[in-house]
Amino acid sequence: MALEIKKTFDKENDRWVIKPNGEIDIYTSPEFKEVLLDLIEESETDIVINGENLDYIDSTGLGVLISGLKKLKEKERNIIIINIKKNINKLLDITGLNKVFIVKECK
Amino acid sequence: MNDNNNKDHIKLSLPNKPEFVSVARLTASSIASRIGFNIEDIEDIKVAIGEACTNAIQHSSLNESDSYEIEFILDIDKLIIYIRDEGNGKCKKDIKTPNVEELKESGLGLFIIKTLMDEVKCISCEDKGTEIRMVKRIEVGV
Numbered sequence: 001m002a003l004e005i006k007k008t009f010d011k012e013n014d015r016w017v018i019k020p021n022g023e024i025d026i027y028t029s030p031e032f033k034e035v036l037l038d039l040i041e042e043s044e045t046d047i048v049i050n051g052e053n054l055d056y057i058d059s060t061g062l063g064v065l066i067s068g069l070k071k072l073k074e075k076e077r078n079i080i081i082i083n084i085k086k087n088i089n090k091l092l093d094i095t096g097l098n099k100v101f102i103v104k105e106c107k
Numbered sequence: 108m109n110d111n112n113n114k115d116h117i118k119l120s121l122p123n124k125p126e127f128v129s130v131a132r133l134t135a136s137s138i139a140s141r142i143g144f145n146i147e148d149i150e151d152i153k154v155a156i157g158e159a160c161t162n163a164i165q166h167s168s169l170n171e172s173d174s175y176e177i178e179f180i181l182d183i184d185k186l187i188i189y190i191r192d193e194g195n196g197k198c199k200k201d202i203k204t205p206n207v208e209e210l211k212e213s214g215l216g217l218f219i220i221k222t223l224m225d226e227v228k229c230i231s232c233e234d235k236g237t238e239i240r241m242v243k244r245i246e247v248g249v
Contacts, residue, residue, distance in 0.1 A: 027125035
């Protein structure tokens with residue numbers, strides 16, 4: 001399977017955590033979009049993307065994150081990206097998106 | 108451009124379907140590794156080709172039975188890649204730096220390709236399709 005998405009609620013910090021496992025590309029980004037936007041619809045908290053097991057993301061995946069962030073900003077909430085791999089950090093860096101999302105604890 | 112003389116060629120034809128973009132990425136990684144690129148450059152090539160294929164599919168005729176073509180030309184000091192589709196030919200000529208304040212969901216793909224590759228040329232012909240030519244040079248002694 002190319003992409004598996006786990007979501008858990010982090011009670012301690014009062015926020016949802018999404019952990020994508022695999023690759024987010026033009027094939028799998030619709031699934032990622034559905035999970036992320038549904039969660040944003042239902043919840044009033046910040047959303048953490050734990051990139052520990054995310055091997056690859058392309059511009060369609062970054063587009064999903066951007067549309068998620070736009071919706072969260074309406075609720076004055078944020079997307080926090082943690083534990084991302086070096087190759088993905090490079091993409092956030094060259095597109096300037098590392099200044100748009102809160103990016104923490106890179107590997 | 109004379110890219111053809113006495114060089115190894117590899118051609119791949121893929122259906123306009125998102126599920127096969129990973130095939131292009133894997134093929135590109137394998138070719139780049141074969142001709143001696145370092146790991147970071149292989150990753151750059153993989154990302155660039157993924158974006159070019161995504162672009163081809165998104166600007167395609169929306170007919171999934173159509174296909175697009177990828178050609179790899181293996182040179183001593185560089186890898187040349189062509190991606191040709193038969194879509195609407197609406198590939199933008201000027202590749203702009205994304206404005207992060209605007210937060211647009213699309214338009215990042217070509218910019219990413221341009222940043223990661225050494226040369227990028229995008230030729231679009233309305234209703235005839237788009238050809239992206241991109242080159243990555245092998246850095247020697249790094």
